Amino acid sequence: MTTASTASNASAVLPVSSTPLLQVQGVNKRFGGLQALSDVGLTIRKGQIYGLIGPNGAGKTTFFNVITGLYPPDSGTFELDGKPYSPRSVYQVTETGIARTFQNIRLFGSMTALENVMVGRHIRSRSTLVQTVLSTKGFRASEALIRLKARQLLEYVGVEHLADKIARTLSYGDQRRLEIARALATEPKLLALDEPAAGMNPSEKATLRQLLERIRADGISILLIEHDVKLVMGLCNEITALDRGKEIVRGSPELVRKNPDFIQAYLGKAHLEHAA
Amino acid sequence: MKAIKPVHLALILVLLILPPIVGTAGGAWVRILDFALLYILLALGLNIVVGFAGLLDLGFIAFYAVGAYLYALLSSPHLSEQFAWIAAMSPEGMHVPIWISIPIAGLLAGVFGILLGAPTLKLRGDYLAIVTLGFGEIVRIFLNNLNAPVNITNGPQGISQIDPISVLGVSLAGERGVVDFWGFSVSSVVAYYYLFLILTAVAILVCFRLVDSRIGRAWVAIREDEIAAKAMGINTRNMKLLAFSAGAVFGGISGSLFASFQGFVSPESFTLFESIVVLAMVVLGGLGNIWGVVIGAAMLAAIPEALRLIVIPVQEAILGPGNAVIDAEVARQLLYGLAMVVIMLWRPSGLISSVANRPKGKAAVQTTNEEPVVPELVTLNAKI
Numbered sequence: 001m002t003t004a005s006t007a008s009n010a011s012a013v014l015p016v017s018s019t020p021l022l023q024v025q026g027v028n029k030r031f032g033g034l035q036a037l038s039d040v041g042l043t044i045r046k047g048q049i050y051g052l053i054g055p056n057g058a059g060k061t062t063f064f065n066v067i068t069g070l071y072p073p074d075s076g077t078f079e080l081d082g083k084p085y086s087p088r089s090v091y092q093v094t095e096t097g098i099a100r101t102f103q104n105i106r107l108f109g110s111m112t113a114l115e116n117v118m119v120g121r122h123i124r125s126r127s128t129l130v131q132t133v134l135s136t137k138g139f140r141a142s143e144a145l146i147r148l149k150a151r152q153l154l155e156y157v158g159v160e161h162l163a164d165k166i167a168r169t170l171s172y173g174d175q176r177r178l179e180i181a182r183a184l185a186t187e188p189k190l191l192a193l194d195e196p197a198a199g200m201n202p203s204e205k206a207t208l209r210q211l212l213e214r215i216r217a218d219g220i221s222i223l224l225i226e227h228d229v230k231l232v233m234g235l236c237n238e239i240t241a242l243d244r245g246k247e248i249v250r251g252s253p254e255l256v257r258k259n260p261d262f263i264q265a266y267l268g269k270a271h272l273e274h275a276a
Numbered sequence: 277m278k279a280i281k282p283v284h285l286a287l288i289l290v291l292l293i294l295p296p297i298v299g300t301a302g303g304a305w306v307r308i309l310d311f312a313l314l315y316i317l318l319a320l321g322l323n324i325v326v327g328f329a330g331l332l333d334l335g336f337i338a339f340y341a342v343g344a345y346l347y348a349l350l351s352s353p354h355l356s357e358q359f360a361w362i363a364a365m366s367p368e369g370m371h372v373p374i375w376i377s378i379p380i381a382g383l384l385a386g387v388f389g390i391l392l393g394a395p396t397l398k399l400r401g402d403y404l405a406i407v408t409l410g411f412g413e414i415v416r417i418f419l420n421n422l423n424a425p426v427n428i429t430n431g432p433q434g435i436s437q438i439d440p441i442s443v444l445g446v447s448l449a450g451e452r453g454v455v456d457f458w459g460f461s462v463s464s465v466v467a468y469y470y471l472f473l474i475l476t477a478v479a480i481l482v483c484f485r486l487v488d489s490r491i492g493r494a495w496v497a498i499r500e501d502e503i504a505a506k507a508m509g510i511n512t513r514n515m516k517l518l519a520f521s522a523g524a525v526f527g528g529i530s531g532s533l534f535a536s537f538q539g540f541v542s543p544e545s546f547t548l549f550e551s552i553v554v555l556a557m558v559v560l561g562g563l564g565n566i567w568g569v570v571i572g573a574a575m576l577a578a579i580p581e582a583l584r585l586i587v588i589p590v591q592e593a594i595l596g597p598g599n600a601v602i603d604a605e606v607a608r609q610l611l612y613g614l615a616m617v618v619i620m621l622w623r624p625s626g627l628i629s630s631v632a633n634r635p636k637g638k639a640a641v642q643t644t645n646e647e648p649v650v651p652e653l654v655t656l657n658a659k660i
Contacts, residue, residue, distance in 0.1 A: 068507070094509035102507075108500035111493075119497045123509030125490055129518065132489040133482050143489065186509050 017046040020079075021221050022067075022098070022190055027076035029059075029066055036062045037245045041076075044190065044238075049212060049222040051236035051253075053229070055266050058242040060225045061103060064194055067223070068100045069093035081189055095123050099188035101179040103195045103225075109168035113159060113178050116167050117150035120185025153181040157211060173204035177211065184215070191215060192223040197231055209235060229266075233257060241266065291473060295466040303453070304585060306465040310537065312577040313472035314530055319557040319573035320479050320566070321526025326555065327564035328492060329519035330499025332405040334551050335392070335412025339524040341419060341546035342388050343381040343531025345429060348541045350377040351439040358427045374441050378532045385528020386521040388415075393520035397513055400502075412551050419543040434542025440464075441536045443471065449539070468537055475533070476570075479526060483566045486522070495519050496564070560619055562626025571627055579615065583608045 025041040037059050044050045054060050065071045067078070069090040078085050085096045094100075099120075108116050125146055131139040154160040157177040162170055170178060176196055183191055196212075197205050205228070212235060216222055226232045232239065233253040240250045243265040249256050256262050298305045322336045349355055353369030355362045362370065372380075392411045396404055423431030440449035448455055448467045455467040486492045494515045497505040506512055535541045553576065561572020587607040591600035602610075619627065 070503070070507075090503070090506035091509045091511050094507060100507055102504065106501050106504035106507075108497050108504065110500060111496060115493060115496075119493050119505070119508050119510070122490060122494055122497075127490050129491060129522070132485055132491055135485055139489070146490065182508065 019046050020044070021046045021048075021081055022223070023077075023079040024067060025077045027063065027066055028074045029062060029071060030074055035245055037066065037073075040240075040242065040245070040247050042240050042250070044221055044223060046221055047216060047219065048238060049216050049224060049236045051232040051239040052223065052225045052242065053227075053232055053239060053256075053266065054242035054248075057244070058265075059245040060242055061194060062245075063242065064100075064192060064223070064225055067093075068098055068192055091123070094186050094188075097187075097189035098192055099183035099186040099190075100192040101176075101183050101194055101196060103198065105172075105175050105179055107167040107175055107179060107182070109166070111167055112164050113154060113167055113170065113174075114147070114150055114163040116178060117153050117181050117185050118146050120153075120182040121146040121149060122186075124185075124187050150181075150185060153185055154178075156184070157181040158207070173200055173207070176200065176204075176208070180211065180215075184220070188220060190221045190223060194225050195227060196224070197226060197228050205231060295469045296462075299463065299466060303463055303465050305582075306463070306469055308578050308581040308585075310465055310468050310472055311581065312574045313469070313476050314534055314537070315554065315557060315577035316476050316570050316573040317472075317479055317526055317530040317533070318554050319561070319569050320476075320483050321523040321530065322554050323523075323558050323564065323566070323569045324483070324486070324495070324526070325519050325523035326558055327569065328487060328495040328499065329516060330495075331396075331516060331519060332401065332408070333520075333523070334405045334409035334548070334555065335415070336408075336523070336527060336554055337546045337548075337551040338392075338412040338415035339385040339388055339527030340531040340534065340550070341415055341543075342385045342524075343528030344535040344541045344545070345419060345435070345531075346381045346384050346528070347377050347532035347535040348435040348438045349428075350380070351536065352435050352437050354430060354435045354437075369437075371439055374536070378529060381532035382525040382529040385524040385531070388528075389521035389524025390517050392524075393517045397516055409548065409551075412546075412548060416543050416546050416548075419546070429543075432543060434540060434544075436540045438535050438539045438541065440539065441468075441471065441533070448536075472533065475529070480566060480570065487564075487566065491515070491518065499564075556616065560616065560626060562623075562628040565626065565628045568626050568628030575615075576612075580608050580612050583611055 020043050022042070022044040024043075027037050027040050028035075029037040040059070040063055042050065042052070052060050052064065062071065066073045066076070066087060069087040069092065072088055078087050080096050080098065083096075085093065087093055108119060111119070125142050127139045127142050151160065151163065154163050157180055159170070159174050159177050159181070162174060162178075167175065167178060180191070180193070180196065193212075197208055200208060209231065212222055212224070224232065224236060233256075236253060238251065239253055239256045241248050241256055241259070241262045243261075248261045248265055249259040251259075295306045295309060298309060318336070318340060321339070322333065325331050325333045325336070350370055350372040351374075356366060356369040357363070392408065396407050399407055419429045420432055422429040423433075429435070440447050442448060446455060446457055448464055448471065450456065450464045450467065453464045454461050455464055457467075487496075494505065494510045497508060497510060498512055498515060502512055505515075534545075554573075557573040557576045558569050559572075560576060561570065562568025584604050587602065587604040588600050591602065592598070595601065623629070
């Protein structure tokens with residue numbers, strides 16, 4: 001498979017550092033009678049694209065939402081870049097340095113593409129109500145900087161020609177890329193993507209792949225939930241596979257691919273022989 | 277702000293010469309303009325809460341009431357008559373200068389905005405509307421009943437003898453309705469018109485600055501998608517409180533102007549119906565669009581009052597003197613309702629929709645299918 005080989009080449013060129021960036025341990029989450037996550041964890045090292053996979057209902061998105069602060073966990077320890085953080089509120093997690101996108105795209109529909117990215121600069125800029133109302137020099141400089149950086153990010157993901165379009169009129173693939181630009185605007189250390197390739201055609205997927213590799217090369221680690229096994233196996237240096245809220249295997253794509261539990265849980269029994 | 281175009285100059289000129297022209301038909305017509313400006317101020321405030329931040333507020337008039345009553349208490353003999361210690365301090369009644377009382381009215385309303393906002397942070401949509409509706413009624417009922425055991429608001433009788441606003445030592449109430457500005461004499465309503473016009477212009481400027489700022493974008497983001505807004509690192513709690521209180525400040529200042537203009541306040545000026553009228557102005561003008569809201573407020577404030585003045589004369593002109601069939605009040609309600617129905621059918625997202633009014637790019641071209649765009653990626657270092 002060509003995609004897999006290019007990815008392993010890429011990781012050979014850009015070695016992953018051994019310093020852990022995100023360390024999550026012992027996460028439990030219960031919804032009423034359903035144990036959605038039991039004692040799961042992961043360690044993402046700097047410069048890594050980390051995959052989180054599993055069949056439907058495995059708890060991927062729940063785990064993802066816990067890490068990014070959307071669902072408060074019942075237990076677990078969370079550490080980003082050596083500092084513990086509390087995943088109790090989404091905006092604080094973003095400020096800590098984890099930015100996310102959503103499985104069902106959540107752009108600010110009636111704002112332009114540029115304004116969407118400008119919103120992402122919110123936590124990395126400071127202007128008070130008084131400064132805004134008086135339109136002080138500092139305020140104008142800050143706004144100009146926000147606008148400049150937002151334009152650069154649109155260019156970075158390749159949608160700069162759509163800057164003044166209303167976000168909801170953009171094509172599906174462009175919306176996905178715009179959402180990534182908006183997340184990057186928060187200057188994250190870790191970019192968390194929830195099924196970024198969902199609904200994309202092959203050429204859009206190829207573009208996305210290049211974009212993700214570029215982001216990683218620029219020093220931002222990526223946590224990826226994805227159904228497209230080909231894409232995950234090709235892109236990620238390390239993978240955690242979940243099933244029914246439990247971790248079944250963790251390791252390199254080759255290791256995961258050969259793990260019988262994984263094959264059985266994810267692809268079904270019939271594939272066991274095929275893989276062997 | 278962008279460069280001033282001839283259109284803007286013409287508009288400014290019209291607004292400046294409007295009162296003397298309208299005034300020839302009678303002071304009542306200028307009075308309608310004055311009230312229209314007050315309503316524009318109110319609607320701009322509500323637009324911050326409902327239009328920008330998307331928080332449906334049915335009790336907005338409470339902030340207008342807070343501002344009006346605070347100004348009334350600080351600028352009338354009422355408190356001195358009720359409390360010996362205040363009378364001892366100021367035997368002729370409190371006459372706090374406007375540059376203190378109006379800002380205090382705005383600030384107090386802002387504090388009330390936070391008081392209303394804090395318990396409603398987790399509510400949205402219909403539930404938020406119900407709670408804010410209750411808040412508006414609570415304020416009105418308090419004003420109605422705070423005349424016993426200690427008489428603070430004078431209950432349903434309201435507070436009268438409120439000082440008019442004086443600018444640079446010249447009272448805008450004037451002598452028998454004529455204000456003398458160093459030789460220029462204008463009628464009181466005209467003098468108020470110019471004051472309100474200036475304040476409205478400032479309010480519009482403030483709104484434009486807010487909406488095109490970090491804060492304004494955060495409000496719109498919350499309106500569009502609260503969870504995504506949080507994921508962008510926006511502290512939605514603080515931003516919502518800021519929206520409530522910024523809107524309330526507009527309401528409070530507008531209320532204090534109302535109290536001074538009328539010289540009298542009573543709880544019946546602050547009913548639920550008033551809240552709904554102001555909300556209608558915002559929705560009809562175009563939620564979130566500043567010019568739309570200004571036009572909506574001007575129309576909904578001026579048209580019904582104008583109808584009140586012309587319904588009877590028009591009928592008498594057609595049917596002969598004394599033959600008017602439809603009562604002015606009835607015709608007014610009828611036409612008012614009809615106008616709203618027509619406008620909402622014709623322009624469901626308001627006179628000027630905030631989205632349609634955006635600078636339009638070229639028609640959306642979907643390039644992704646034809647040519648697999650592999651973008652020339654700039655480096656992330658350039659970004660940061």
